[in-house]
Amino acid sequence: MDSSNKSLLKVVPSLLKGAGQVMFQGSAWTGLLFLIGIFWGSYECHAPLVAWGAVVGVAASTLAGYLVGLPDADGEDGLWGFNGILVGCAFPTFLGSTWQMWVALVICAMATTWVRTGFNNVMAPWKVNSLTFPFVFLTWLFLLSARVLPGLDVVSLSVPALTEPAATSADLSFGSLVIYWLKGVSQVFLVNAWVTGVFFLVGLAVCSVWAAVWAAIGSAIALAVSIAFHCDPATYSAGLMGFSPVLTGIALGCTFYKPNLRSAIWCIMGIIVTVFIQAGMDALVLPYGIPTLTGPFCIATWLFLLPCFKMDPIEKPDHSQWHGKTQTTK
Amino acid sequence: MDSSNKSLLKVVPSLLKGAGQVMFQGSAWTGLLFLIGIFWGSYECHAPLVAWGAVVGVAASTLAGYLVGLPDADGEDGLWGFNGILVGCAFPTFLGSTWQMWVALVICAMATTWVRTGFNNVMAPWKVNSLTFPFVFLTWLFLLSARVLPGLDVVSLSVPALTEPAATSADLSFGSLVIYWLKGVSQVFLVNAWVTGVFFLVGLAVCSVWAAVWAAIGSAIALAVSIAFHCDPATYSAGLMGFSPVLTGIALGCTFYKPNLRSAIWCIMGIIVTVFIQAGMDALVLPYGIPTLTGPFCIATWLFLLPCFKMDPIEKPDHSQWHGKTQTTK
Amino acid sequence: MDSSNKSLLKVVPSLLKGAGQVMFQGSAWTGLLFLIGIFWGSYECHAPLVAWGAVVGVAASTLAGYLVGLPDADGEDGLWGFNGILVGCAFPTFLGSTWQMWVALVICAMATTWVRTGFNNVMAPWKVNSLTFPFVFLTWLFLLSARVLPGLDVVSLSVPALTEPAATSADLSFGSLVIYWLKGVSQVFLVNAWVTGVFFLVGLAVCSVWAAVWAAIGSAIALAVSIAFHCDPATYSAGLMGFSPVLTGIALGCTFYKPNLRSAIWCIMGIIVTVFIQAGMDALVLPYGIPTLTGPFCIATWLFLLPCFKMDPIEKPDHSQWHGKTQTTK
Numbered sequence: 002m003d004s005s006n007k008s009l010l011k012v013v014p015s016l017l018k019g020a021g022q023v024m025f026q027g028s029a030w031t032g033l034l035f036l037i038g039i040f041w042g043s044y045e046c047h048a049p050l051v052a053w054g055a056v057v058g059v060a061a062s063t064l065a066g067y068l069v070g071l072p073d074a075d076g077e078d079g080l081w082g083f084n085g086i087l088v089g090c091a092f093p094t095f096l097g098s099t100w101q102m103w104v105a106l107v108i109c110a111m112a113t114t115w116v117r118t119g120f121n122n123v124m125a126p127w128k129v130n131s132l133t134f135p136f137v138f139l140t141w142l143f144l145l146s147a148r149v150l151p152g153l154d155v156v157s158l159s160v161p162a163l164t165e166p167a168a169t170s171a172d173l174s175f176g177s178l179v180i181y182w183l184k185g186v187s188q189v190f191l192v193n194a195w196v197t198g199v200f201f202l203v204g205l206a207v208c209s210v211w212a213a214v215w216a217a218i219g220s221a222i223a224l225a226v227s228i229a230f231h232c233d234p235a236t237y238s239a240g241l242m243g244f245s246p247v248l249t250g251i252a253l254g255c256t257f258y259k260p261n262l263r264s265a266i267w268c269i270m271g272i273i274v275t276v277f278i279q280a281g282m283d284a285l286v287l288p289y290g291i292p293t294l295t296g297p298f299c300i301a302t303w304l305f306l307l308p309c310f311k312m313d314p315i316e317k318p319d320h321s322q323w324h325g326k327t328q329t330t331k
Numbered sequence: 332m333d334s335s336n337k338s339l340l341k342v343v344p345s346l347l348k349g350a351g352q353v354m355f356q357g358s359a360w361t362g363l364l365f366l367i368g369i370f371w372g373s374y375e376c377h378a379p380l381v382a383w384g385a386v387v388g389v390a391a392s393t394l395a396g397y398l399v400g401l402p403d404a405d406g407e408d409g410l411w412g413f414n415g416i417l418v419g420c421a422f423p424t425f426l427g428s429t430w431q432m433w434v435a436l437v438i439c440a441m442a443t444t445w446v447r448t449g450f451n452n453v454m455a456p457w458k459v460n461s462l463t464f465p466f467v468f469l470t471w472l473f474l475l476s477a478r479v480l481p482g483l484d485v486v487s488l489s490v491p492a493l494t495e496p497a498a499t500s501a502d503l504s505f506g507s508l509v510i511y512w513l514k515g516v517s518q519v520f521l522v523n524a525w526v527t528g529v530f531f532l533v534g535l536a537v538c539s540v541w542a543a544v545w546a547a548i549g550s551a552i553a554l555a556v557s558i559a560f561h562c563d564p565a566t567y568s569a570g571l572m573g574f575s576p577v578l579t580g581i582a583l584g585c586t587f588y589k590p591n592l593r594s595a596i597w598c599i600m601g602i603i604v605t606v607f608i609q610a611g612m613d614a615l616v617l618p619y620g621i622p623t624l625t626g627p628f629c630i631a632t633w634l635f636l637l638p639c640f641k642m643d644p645i646e647k648p649d650h651s652q653w654h655g656k657t658q659t660t661k
Numbered sequence: 662m663d664s665s666n667k668s669l670l671k672v673v674p675s676l677l678k679g680a681g682q683v684m685f686q687g688s689a690w691t692g693l694l695f696l697i698g699i700f701w702g703s704y705e706c707h708a709p710l711v712a713w714g715a716v717v718g719v720a721a722s723t724l725a726g727y728l729v730g731l732p733d734a735d736g737e738d739g740l741w742g743f744n745g746i747l748v749g750c751a752f753p754t755f756l757g758s759t760w761q762m763w764v765a766l767v768i769c770a771m772a773t774t775w776v777r778t779g780f781n782n783v784m785a786p787w788k789v790n791s792l793t794f795p796f797v798f799l800t801w802l803f804l805l806s807a808r809v810l811p812g813l814d815v816v817s818l819s820v821p822a823l824t825e826p827a828a829t830s831a832d833l834s835f836g837s838l839v840i841y842w843l844k845g846v847s848q849v850f851l852v853n854a855w856v857t858g859v860f861f862l863v864g865l866a867v868c869s870v871w872a873a874v875w876a877a878i879g880s881a882i883a884l885a886v887s888i889a890f891h892c893d894p895a896t897y898s899a900g901l902m903g904f905s906p907v908l909t910g911i912a913l914g915c916t917f918y919k920p921n922l923r924s925a926i927w928c929i930m931g932i933i934v935t936v937f938i939q940a941g942m943d944a945l946v947l948p949y950g951i952p953t954l955t956g957p958f959c960i961a962t963w964l965f966l967l968p969c970f971k972m973d974p975i976e977k978p979d980h981s982q983w984h985g986k987t988q989t990t991k
Contacts, residue, residue, distance in 0.1 A: 070970075105890075105937070108930075108933060108937075109937075112964075115964070116964050116967075116968075118967075118970075119964060119967025119969075122787060122967055126456055127452060141941070142937060144941075145940070145941035145945055146938075146939075146940035148824075148940075148944040149825060149893070149896070149940035149941075149944055150891060151891045152891040161824060163491040163618055163823070165478055165479060230480035230481075232479060232480050277435070277438075277439075277473055277480075278476075279476075280477075280478075280479035280480045281471070281472035281476040283478075283479045284476065284478040284619065288491075288619075288823055288948050303449075304446050304449060305445070307448075308445050308446075308449040308452065309448075309449075310400075310445075456786055493948055560761050560765075560811075561810060561812040562809060600768075600772075607768075607803055607806045608806075610805070610806035610808075611803065611809075614805040614809055615805055615949070618949075633779075636779075637776075637779025637782055637783060638775050638776075640729050
């Protein structure tokens, strides 16, 4: 086997881990299950381009890392791909499939890898990571740019407005609640399908049972708070209140802190605050008709990491990187 | 007397100093006068829950400091309480009294203490303090979230709009100007009552005469600039152009710089710029129908501290902390 | 000749270099050609106050540096003037000529020099410069404040809106394209006149041929991307898509990196991303009816400098300052 074939064989796990790292798991199996979930969900929702966008996005952003000569180890861990795969999911979700959209998707996905390096440099003194914010920041700008550059077709963005639409009526049967809860997980990749949520939870458990548990808790708390505070059922029933708290749960519950009682309480506070930040940012983007993406997760997780509180006597409080359980990758 | 009673006796001055630290004064007497002013004003304005919210807010945020084991000295100086008391004033001012509002108030007030630790870590390399920005940042998000979570009732928030309402006519008699000037001081705690302004000035003078002087100058300059630049009288007559310049005045005039001619000129420039930032931010929040809170004060004070200009040959330019005159507390 | 006359002789080149430093050139000849271009364009557009505002702005902000005792070398290089001259161009462009406007112009221009010192302190750990962001940040706030302070007359600001106006029809003849391309350069100083663009390119070439080349490339790429992505012709025909990419081109192409193949490719990516950021920020400011100013340039240039990628084996990646070719000044 020649060396270029070997490289190709090495690149597939890197791309799959790129999918996995969206939820902090550096495991190709996790990434594979995530990708299957994305394909299932996007075909079920009659939006197959979302899944193909994900493939293009993760490839483009991983390529961008090679091109500028970033440390190979990061690329092999999937750290160049996780922002790009989200760009790839977001563009076909919100924009029509013009050639300009695909060009912009590739540019934006590539830029996430470079911007991630820059944002991580910015945040290094504070001992936190840029998380998925390179994706959030650049996708916001590109979606906003579509209002001015109609080559990007805003067909699936909301109409800019100053006030929320009237609320719909709720169906709070147990079966419905389970579906909303699973959609809270699936929306991490912008997919509105409960089966996808099952794939994601299984994918997490393959690499880290704690991650699956905290994702489940995050979505459940988000659902409970949303109902208690009378959120429009149209929002939480599509999982749109859940995806950021899911990520906050995995981040605080078992990624940046070791699971213990203290960190569990801290994580639950973080999840609850994420729900309010999600609602607040929904109001903030309303006049622009763009989505919050995973911005609420980033902000909430930063807020709960920046104080550098010790959850554990021996822990050293540096949260600028995380270690996906790469040993479970075969 | 057992030790828990001693602790209780120690906690009351801490809470009162929490009120005082809103204007940088670590004095329980100052805090007591502030609290009397808040009660007076909120009852006079038929909004008694604002005062009780202040009590709940200062207690919750001070408790939050104990819970995570922050250094006791900060708590005793009132540094855990000053963001929380403002949260406690703001929530009942802008939101209806539902059970969800009180739950959110407690969560938000507690979070300010943790977020303050994080923001101070962020700003440490720049030698500035997060001031009241933890309150501003979190209260903005929670008030915005009320648009999406109707369990929080937006009854007293403005209607989101793109343009300012038509201006009202002005009453510029000397007696009216004095009332506007005193309300500029009282609005630091979101109270619209001139008597409260008197309580606040006296409370400041008890701890620091310079603080009272600069508060008075800040409100006066804000009023003069507002009138000269044709601001809507409805705004400045309620003291809404004055509260941020009051805080900038105390911060730059005698808290982070020692009072001298050079720092006085610098402080006056800072106060004038604060008025424009206040007006600019009023326009910025218009489409959201939320208040600027003390955001203009934070931004202006940072802008005038970050250059680290020396106002005094022997001064070392570290403005990350301040020292309320705790020696005047009996 | 007495010493005050010598000082006066020294101050004129400093002011001219202030004009030149807007495009990173510390050359009085460049600045003189820029100023001639500004006067030509503003008189041609029947807005002569823009040119006189530029003179007042550069003088006020340079004076502000002397007043606080900043290092003289910076002032002599024009580094106190380049934000102020842009303030001076912007205020009469967007606001009516009231006495309050001129007072605000002077305050804002002076503040840019102080705020620049503070912002550079903030950004020092990240090895980037605040560029023209002090101008952008303060002018945004002052223009927004005009909505609340009608002493500042918003006569030439857009009406706040949630959606873009209908697109106009395009004239893509070669002659028109050349005019749009030159206006992309002239709009760096908010001037809508192709002759001014010629003056600016010649002014750049006097000091640095590479700067002129990259300015030309920046405007050309911006035009091409705008047309390919179906931007409203009314926008790009006035040069409004070009001015930020022009600055990104000069910054990345030959100011912060040495010109070579690697940096050229990086610069072209940066220019393309600047166009999307320009379009995105145009949408972002729409509800406020304010212009983006050179904000897109600042953000794009930071994004492409923060990763600290090496374009050159021996380069040390500190981009917190630049060196205008002052040796070409006679």
